[in-house]
Amino acid sequence: MNFxxxxxxxxxxxxxxxxxxxxxxxxxLELDRSSGRAARxxxxxxxxxxxxxxxxxxxxxxxxRDLFHSMRSLxxxxxxxxxxxxxxxxxxxxxxxxxxxxxxxxxxxxxFPQPDQxxxxxxxxxxxxxxxxxxxxxxxxxxxxxxxxxxAAYTGYSMSLVGQGEPRRIEGAVVTANLFSLxxxxxxxxxxxxxxDGQAGAPGTVxxxxxxxxxxxxGDREIVGKPVSLDNQPYTVIGVMPADFxxxxxxxxxxxxxxxxxxxxxxxxxxxxxxxxxxxxGVSLAQARSxxxxxxxxxxxxxxxxxxxxxxxxxxxxxxxxxDSRLLLKGLCGAALCVLVIVCxxxxxxxxxxxLARERELSIRLSLGANRRNLLRHLLTESVLLGLAGxxxxxxxxxxALPLLSRLVPSRLPVQQVPSVDVEMLLFALxxxxxxxxxxxxxxxxxxxxxxxxxxxxxxxxxxxxxxxGARSALVIAEVVASVVLLVSSGLLIRALWRVQSVDPGFTTxxxxxxxxxxxxxxxxxxxxxxxxxxxxxxxxxxxxxxMDAAYITALPMTWGGGxxxxxxxxRSRILTEGNSASLRFVTPGLFSTLGMGIKLGRxxxxxxxxxxxxxxxxxxxxxxxxxxxxQPIGRHFKFGFHDREVIGVVGDIRARxxxxxxxxxxxxxxxxxxxxxxxxxxxxDLVIHSSxxxxxxxxxxxxxxxxxxxxxPISDVRTMDEVVAGETESxxxxxxxxxxxTGVAIVLAGLGIYGLLAFTVSMRQQEFGIRLALGAGHGxxxxxxxxxxxxLAVAGLVPGLALAYIAARLMESLLAxxxxxxxxxxxxxxxxxxxxxxxxxxxxxxxxxxxxxTAIMRAE
Amino acid sequence: MCTECILDAYSRYAYSVVMSDEVxxxxxxxxxxxxxxxxxxxxxxxxxxxxxxxxxxxxxxxKLSAGTLYRSIQRMLETGLIVETRNRPxxxxxxxxxxxxxxxxxxxxxxxxEAGRLRDLLKMAxxxxxxxxxx
Numbered sequence: 003m004n005f006x007x008x009x010x011x012x013x014x015x016x017x018x019x020x021x022x023x024x025x026x027x028x029x030x031l032e033l034d035r036s037s038g039r040a041a042r043x044x045x046x047x048x049x050x051x052x053x054x055x056x057x058x059x060x061x062x063x064x065x066x067r068d069l070f071h072s073m074r075s076l077x078x079x080x081x082x083x084x085x086x087x088x089x090x091x092x093x094x095x096x097x098x099x100x101x102x103x104x105x106x107x108x109x110x111x112x113x114f115p116q117p118d119q120x121x122x123x124x125x126x127x128x129x130x131x132x133x134x135x136x137x138x139x140x141x142x143x144x145x146x147x148x149x150x151x152x153x154a155a156y157t158g159y160s161m162s163l164v165g166q167g168e169p170r171r172i173e174g175a176v177v178t179a180n181l182f183s184l185x186x187x188x189x190x191x192x193x194x195x196x197x198x199d200g201q202a203g204a205p206g207t208v209x210x211x212x213x214x215x216x217x218x219x220x221g222d223r224e225i226v227g228k229p230v231s232l233d234n235q236p237y238t239v240i241g242v243m244p245a246d247f248x249x250x251x252x253x254x255x256x257x258x259x260x261x262x263x264x265x266x267x268x269x270x271x272x273x274x275x276x277x278x279x280x281x282x283x284g285v286s287l288a289q290a291r292s293x294x295x296x297x298x299x300x301x302x303x304x305x306x307x308x309x310x311x312x313x314x315x316x317x318x319x320x321x322x323x324x325x326d327s328r329l330l331l332k333g334l335c336g337a338a339l340c341v342l343v344i345v346c347x348x349x350x351x352x353x354x355x356x357x358l359a360r361e362r363e364l365s366i367r368l369s370l371g372a373n374r375r376n377l378l379r380h381l382l383t384e385s386v387l388l389g390l391a392g393x394x395x396x397x398x399x400x401x402x403a404l405p406l407l408s409r410l411v412p413s414r415l416p417v418q419q420v421p422s423v424d425v426e427m428l429l430f431a432l433x434x435x436x437x438x439x440x441x442x443x444x445x446x447x448x449x450x451x452x453x454x455x456x457x458x459x460x461x462x463x464x465x466x467x468x469x470x471x472g473a474r475s476a477l478v479i480a481e482v483v484a485s486v487v488l489l490v491s492s493g494l495l496i497r498a499l500w501r502v503q504s505v506d507p508g509f510t511t512x513x514x515x516x517x518x519x520x521x522x523x524x525x526x527x528x529x530x531x532x533x534x535x536x537x538x539x540x541x542x543x544x545x546x547x548x549x550m551d552a553a554y555i556t557a558l559p560m561t562w563g564g565g566x567x568x569x570x571x572x573x574r575s576r577i578l579t580e581g582n583s584a585s586l587r588f589v590t591p592g593l594f595s596t597l598g599m600g601i602k603l604g605r606x607x608x609x610x611x612x613x614x615x616x617x618x619x620x621x622x623x624x625x626x627x628x629x630x631x632x633x634q635p636i637g638r639h640f641k642f643g644f645h646d647r648e649v650i651g652v653v654g655d656i657r658a659r660x661x662x663x664x665x666x667x668x669x670x671x672x673x674x675x676x677x678x679x680x681x682x683x684x685x686x687x688d689l690v691i692h693s694s695x696x697x698x699x700x701x702x703x704x705x706x707x708x709x710x711x712x713x714x715x716p717i718s719d720v721r722t723m724d725e726v727v728a729g730e731t732e733s734x735x736x737x738x739x740x741x742x743x744x745t746g747v748a749i750v751l752a753g754l755g756i757y758g759l760l761a762f763t764v765s766m767r768q769q770e771f772g773i774r775l776a777l778g779a780g781h782g783x784x785x786x787x788x789x790x791x792x793x794x795l796a797v798a799g800l801v802p803g804l805a806l807a808y809i810a811a812r813l814m815e816s817l818l819a820x821x822x823x824x825x826x827x828x829x830x831x832x833x834x835x836x837x838x839x840x841x842x843x844x845x846x847x848x849x850x851x852x853x854x855x856x857t858a859i860m861r862a863e
Numbered sequence: 864m865c866t867e868c869i870l871d872a873y874s875r876y877a878y879s880v881v882m883s884d885e886v887x888x889x890x891x892x893x894x895x896x897x898x899x900x901x902x903x904x905x906x907x908x909x910x911x912x913x914x915x916x917x918x919x920x921x922x923x924x925x926k927l928s929a930g931t932l933y934r935s936i937q938r939m940l941e942t943g944l945i946v947e948t949r950n951r952p953x954x955x956x957x958x959x960x961x962x963x964x965x966x967x968x969x970x971x972x973x974x975x976x977e978a979g980r981l982r983d984l985l986k987m988a989x990x991x992x993x994x995x996x997x998x
Contacts, residue, residue: 021910021933023960028911028929048928056930063938
């Protein structure tokens, strides 16, 4: 029977107390009357089943009734309900959106089987911890390494797709044949590369991405085996990858195999391959790293000149994100948490206020025989209902906000751009809702039930004891703390953004239009063929009305970090190190005037700098500073890009790598001074035009000019230099905007929190104020009393808030672009803003306190 | 239209007019509730006696479990179909753990209304040629 009594605990306690004894006695009777072991067993089994079922039904009936009552009670106070819903939506919505994004970028496994085994392999040069591999080092590494099941390599490459509508430039990758088997993702249709596809002389093969297959080939199921023309070369489509396959970036639309020639292995400094490896099961990253160090040491011994100081290193593919990208997202997560703290504090406050206001109702219900436990359950049901409704709307808000935040997903991550809504996200939203509801629903409900009693029925009794007032004050202080942290953080990031935006890029940005005409090879392998194209395009473009100048360059400033070569002066140093590197760009005459880069010394590249004349270079000031400080640089010689070059001019340095990092010195070479089949990878492709006309007016004419020069040549990447520079600060700007919104919400909520608390206190203390006024206190004294109360709350939050803000600022120091974490201006502005908001929140309650009419109050008492 | 049909339609109309909203709101009754109400029509009974009475009336076909019985009783008490009565039998026949229940006028009205509803249903079935087989 004890077990039966134990089973009865599945029922709600009220039901058990009411009917438990009788049910037990009935069961005992039935047990007595049953004869035989089998009958008793049957009785137990059916008793167990019916108790489980009926207990669940009783619970459900109670819950249904509670839900009905709670719904009615919430609908009776729409103001409170809407406010609470809005708060939950803001707090949880912000957190779900930001944490989903952070989880997507920083945590979620990459979409490949066993993603933890995927690693990136890098060369390590002094000053360059992550350098691509040269084909020769890649081949040696493949032969020696035992840590990987497969080692593959790839490099980004764009090609002109001709014959499928308008010619267009598409981004793709050249990959070693084993890349797809390494990634372990089968093709959607057809196959991926085999070893034979990568051999020199093998016919051209291409694997298409799902998106290019859909857009350019109409999703043709019979595509496999069909020819396509890429860069005017015939390729055969051998397969199509699935829609969710993205590698190495989400912009990659096709893959072709590397076909290395023996000559590719000659130069060990031709660092052009991105290495990727799949670790053997059981091999750790550390083990692989130490093996690579040994291999690098052996290669250094074997090739002391070429591999001098070159090391090898390996990192998890998941960690291929810049520290700043991580910090940016972590900062947003911190800000979202601050918003949640503020929202929870506000929610707690309004729930506490409501519980105080309902004390009378609850007291009446108690005195009419309601059970305290039932009341508590009813109040909790209200919170749960609010939480769930808020949680649903918050998830909706988060889903809507995700595309807006998706620009914070780095493009180099092989994942889709917008995080998908998944179970993880929904569970997070649910967990957050439950935590919020429990944390801020339970306490007020408990307080209300504890407080309700006979006291609540007494007319004239002032409810809201010191304890509850203390709790509400603590919540308001928490709001102030979180708002100050947010205010300071956004302030510092705004200042950092301004500072970055005010950095002089070293070239003119306004009035400059740029576009790419990526020339296909081998069609343009000859320098003279390329020059003909440039000549035709530039001559015609310069004739257009409003165009001041135009020129070609290998790559626009800030758009490409590659093309870094070692500089050899007087036979010193051969391998690439931070101390001898410079960026190589081929340019046509007129580039410096087009981009407004003043020539400091000598002259720029001219039409006469042809291959049969001395090979010349225009260098930036920092290169002169490095090699010929206080000396005349013009006429000096150095070896760069396989050839000896003579310095003919000096220009100012530009921020070639972006606004936020210093760049290597720049070397500009004449586009005519390259051998046929030479550095074709560096052939100028970006056209820059300085014009007084808006780009929309210029573009049609430019398209015609390019089409006339080569009808198969597509145009891509049309943008102004202003846009290029703005792109530099895009993720910062988005993060800052989100932060500013968070901060705005936070400060308004904090102000409202203080207002709510003081308004409530003032209404509770009307009687006291009336008496004080009657006893001769001045209106000013009462006003001061309330004001001081608000100020105390503000200062109590301000002090720890500023300290926490400083800690937060130190944590995100690398995002501050040189703004000091203890920036006095930001801190004082944040403190002033916080004080003003809290004082505004205090002002109205204080004025109300002053308006207390002692006669009316005394009469009412 | 046959006279029986007219009479039947009239009785249904009259019945719906007299039936109060409170009663209507509780129809149709769950079979368990109906049986419990029926078992209390002749006398006040405690829980176990109700189980026995229902089993007797249905010739053992419906054997209420304690859990189902008390869940129904709780609901019927809340809706006012039955009340707990203070009348108890002589101490030598009583068990102090027992609670005794009595049908209320509302309970009676609801049971009658349910019976009427079942009767109408049966009539309708008969008119459609679907009549229960008599044994």
